[in-house]
Amino acid sequence: MIKTVFHSVSHLLFPHLCNGCGSDLINGDHLLCLKCYQRLSETGFVSIPDNPVEKALWGRLICNSAMSQYYFTKDSLLQRLIHQFKYKDNKELAHYFGKLMGEALQTSARFQRPDALVPLPLFPDKEYKRGYNQAALLCEGIAAILQVPVLYNTVLRTRYTTTQTHKTRMERWQNVEGVFMCAANAELRQKKILLVDDVITTGATIEACGNAILEDVPDVQLSIATLAYAAA
Secondary structure (H helix, E strand, C coil), rough: CCCHHHHHHHHCCCCCCCCCCCCCCCCCCCCCHHHHHHCCEEHHHHCCCCCCHHHHHCCCCCCCEEEEEEECCCCHHHHHHHHHHCCCCCCCHHHHHHHHHHHHHHCCCCCCCCCCEEEECCCCCHHHHCCCHHHHHHHHHHHHHHHEEEECCCEEEEECCCCCCCCCCHHHHHHHHHHEEECCCCHHHHCCEEEEEEECCCCHHHHHHHHCCCCCCCCEEEEEEEECCCCC
């Protein structure tokens, strides 16, 4: 009885609201209500070989497997949620989505359990101003499920790049060419690495980062996981 009363009072004082629609949530383990969760469009790529993410990287990046958890469309609920954790300091939401990605990866026969997770790096000044790297937060959520380490600062972004939004495919590739370098090769050597980012469109940024890893590190195996896939 006391526990029930305490829960009711704490819920009244600190309501647990859906991050999508603001409605009241009963289950504190979730950040989205069932209605909003069902509005997310899962791709199923984690179980589909030769899916659109893998096809986007064909001939450009050698990777064992690649997936995106959800389809990204403009003005969608997912876009608003990504904006919350990318620009509005909602780190808990990024961890939540990372855990959902980890659960999907854990049950997939196509993805071997990685030895480590590598977040796609931000340029240091951008990360400093934002206060965090959203890809690293996703990695931490995935790591909580897969129980593998996150390797921070093993891959660096060496110069500032403008946003890829509104750029053509060629402009995206030129914008990130030569941007990434490995800073801790020994930590990656002979490991199965899962490279993680929030959204993939043409794959130019993932390609540039992944190839920097493959060129600099001997005997590394690379896989790709992003939260969302936006068709180019």
